[in-house]
Amino acid sequence: MSLALDPAAQDLLFREAHTANTFTDEPVTEGQVQAIYDLIKYAPTAFNQSPLRVVLVRSTEARERLVPHMAEGNRAKTATAPLVAILAADNEFHEELPALFPHFPQAKDMFFSERAAREQAAALNASLQAGYFILGIRAAGLAAGPMTGFDAAGVQKEFLDDDHTPLIIVNIGKPGEDASFPRGPRLAYDEVVTAV
Numbered sequence: 001m002s003l004a005l006d007p008a009a010q011d012l013l014f015r016e017a018h019t020a021n022t023f024t025d026e027p028v029t030e031g032q033v034q035a036i037y038d039l040i041k042y043a044p045t046a047f048n049q050s051p052l053r054v055v056l057v058r059s060t061e062a063r064e065r066l067v068p069h070m071a072e073g074n075r076a077k078t079a080t081a082p083l084v085a086i087l088a089a090d091n092e093f094h095e096e097l098p099a100l101f102p103h104f105p106q107a108k109d110m111f112f113s114e115r116a117a118r119e120q121a122a123a124l125n126a127s128l129q130a131g132y133f134i135l136g137i138r139a140a141g142l143a144a145g146p147m148t149g150f151d152a153a154g155v156q157k158e159f160l161d162d163d164h165t166p167l168i169i170v171n172i173g174k175p176g177e178d179a180s181f182p183r184g185p186r187l188a189y190d191e192v193v194t195a196v
Contacts, residue, residue: 013138018180020143021077023173028083028142036136043132045125047107048100051093052129055159057084065158070169071149081145081171086155087133088164089126091119123165130168137172143179145171 003010011017033056041050057066063079066086070078078084094112098105112118130146137144147169155166 009139012141013135017138018143018175018183020145020171020173020175020179021181022176022179023077023081023143023145023171024176026082026174028172032140032142033083033085036133036140039139040129040132040136043129045128046121047097047104047111049093049097049121049125050100050129051090051122052126052133053088053090053164054133055086055088057086057159062159066155066169069151069154069158070147074147074149074169077145077171078147078169082173083171085133085170085172086159086166087126087130087168087170088156088160088166089119089122090164091115091122092163093122093125094118119165123167126167130170134170137170142172143175147171 005013037054045051057063063084066084067075067079094108097108097112101107112121134144134146148167150166150169152166155169156162156164160166
């Protein structure tokens with residue numbers, strides 16, 4: 001069975017895409033980031049809550065503040081990537097629900113009045129959006145270098161507030177020389193999918 005998406009697009013998004021560890025010095029423009037967001041904002045989240053927040057680390061000063069919070073193996077590539085994005089979950093996303101979920105504005109108070117419920121929902125749905133964001137980067141013809149190796153408390157203190165939880169940091173740009181490791185093996189269909 002073939003998929004509706006053109007095979008070249010499938011390759012761009014999945015089969016030929018790799019996590020990048022090095023990048024060229026070609027800048028990532030504001031227009032490219034806007035196009036990425038304008039694409040991925042349509043992907044689903046529960047109650048359309050859309051809790052992902054993105055901090056673009058563009059300035060040299062901000063980069064110097066971020067790099068010490070990265071795990072040792074992530075520092076050099078974060079220091080040299082054309083653009084770095086901090087992807088975070090907004091734990092106060094429910095304030096936007098009356099506008100984002102207008103046919104059921106009571107959801108804000110009915111389901112998300114407690115902070116613990118908001119944090120759980122924000123972490124799950126912003127993580128989904130982080131995956132969409134990576135696909136959006138690939139759709140823009142760029143490479144992503146997502147990393148979870150960082151001091152989350154340090155990044156939160158330096159770049160966010162108490163209502164935002166950092167989830168993942170993504171280096172973005174055109175892949176450089178020897179940008180990726182060889183593709184690792186994947187599980188086969190029958191190792192993952194069962195029918196009941």
